[in-house]
Amino acid sequence: DARVTQTPRHKVTEMGQEVTMRCQPILGHNTVFWYRQTMMQGLELLAYFRNRAPLDDSGMPKDRFSAEMPDATLATLKIQPSEPRDSAVYFCASGLTSLAGVGNEQFFGPGTRLTVL
């Protein structure tokens, strides 16, 4: 049963510390998305990749957040330095874009619950 995996599932850290979240997309998928979910803002798209190339990171605070895909099986989201307002659940999703480039379904991971004290 193919699924998106995320590590860690929970992270508690102190303000100012670096946080790295990892995602393994479903094998064969060529798009990866990072979302942040909070009670106040709901689900926000932070960044997305196609074929490992970053296509849109307009939703991401550039001064402290960075997203990369070192290879096709790993996507990372890093926050440095972390702040209490970054506390949220971070989801990774992957998908397979068709040749027509239409918006196909996304498969979500279980999320990383981040608490910054």
Add this chain to the structure above:
Amino acid sequence: AQSVTQLGSHVSVSEGALVLLRCNYSSSVPPYLFWYVQYPNQGLQLLLKYTSAATLVKGINGFEAEFKKSETSFHLTKPSAHMSDAAEYFCAVSVPRNRDDKIIFGKGTRLHILP
């Protein structure tokens, strides 16, 4: 730009009653539409999707949705609610244009099932 509006952030229904979750979309071109469900402490899971074939789409767990272009709606229904349906439901839209893979999500509707 495309968007979706979900009417009601919380909906309560009795077990065995009809479930109706409302979603209206805005798009300048024919959209693709999705309903996702999120159970507590889990990621989002696809319930069903509309991709310009049949206007009545059947999904998992007995849910279905009907695409109505004249009303720009894609409401989600289930004839008889079960306690296990308690979750948050997200309507979403994507547009087949410019090779854009993004899906735009609504703010979600939390479904409560009353015993």
